[in-house]
Amino acid sequence: MNICSETQQKIAEKCKNVIGTKEASGDLEQIMDVIRHSPERFTVMCGDDALAVPAILMGAKGIISVLSNYAPKMFSDCIRFAEERNINEALRLHYELFDFMQVNFIESNPVPVKAIMKELNLIPNNLVRQPLLPIKEVNLNFIRNLLENRKLEF
Structure with missing residues (x-):
């Protein structure tokens, strides 16, 4: 709102x-x-x-x-x-x-963010609570591809 x-x-x-x-x-x-x-x-x-x-x-x-x-x-x-x-x-x-700013919202927040953090080993899992659903496989693959092609500094 x-x-x-x-x-x-x-x-x-x-x-x-x-x-x-x-x-x-x-x-x-x-x-x-x-x-x-x-x-x-x-x-x-x-x-x-x-x-x-x-x-x-x-x-x-x-x-x-x-x-x-x-x-x-x-x-x-x-x-x-x-x-x-x-x-x-x-x-x-x-x-x-x-590209990361955009991918953060390919699904409801925090679903993509948790998936990215899991892929980077920053958190142990990317589980979300209802009513949210796990990240779609196509979006997870997109995130993995993005992470392979871009280097993030922590």
Whole structure:
């Protein structure tokens, strides 16, 4: 469910105990609007890995990330480069990781993420609780192929 920027702004102004928001609308205009109209004390965090670099460049203070579960070094380096305004390096890492950002959502979260983490031996199994179902074989094969062709730094 999306909370429009006007509502987020009202919450930021009137509810002093609310200190920030995870902006995961997927809409760069909304992210910019929330950042631009938020009080200084209000923290805007990006909630979409694929939009993290532009969101950081526009003033977001960080990312609540899916990708960092299994590529923490590469993605944190990407975000650090964006914060430092080293755009070339931020974009280089962003595009190295972009296929993973997309594959994270080929099925309901966290199904693909757990499959990736299992393939990388970061967790003992990729079991999920109902109502989620195990990853489809075709998607698991796609993930395996992606992992074979891309190197992730931990």
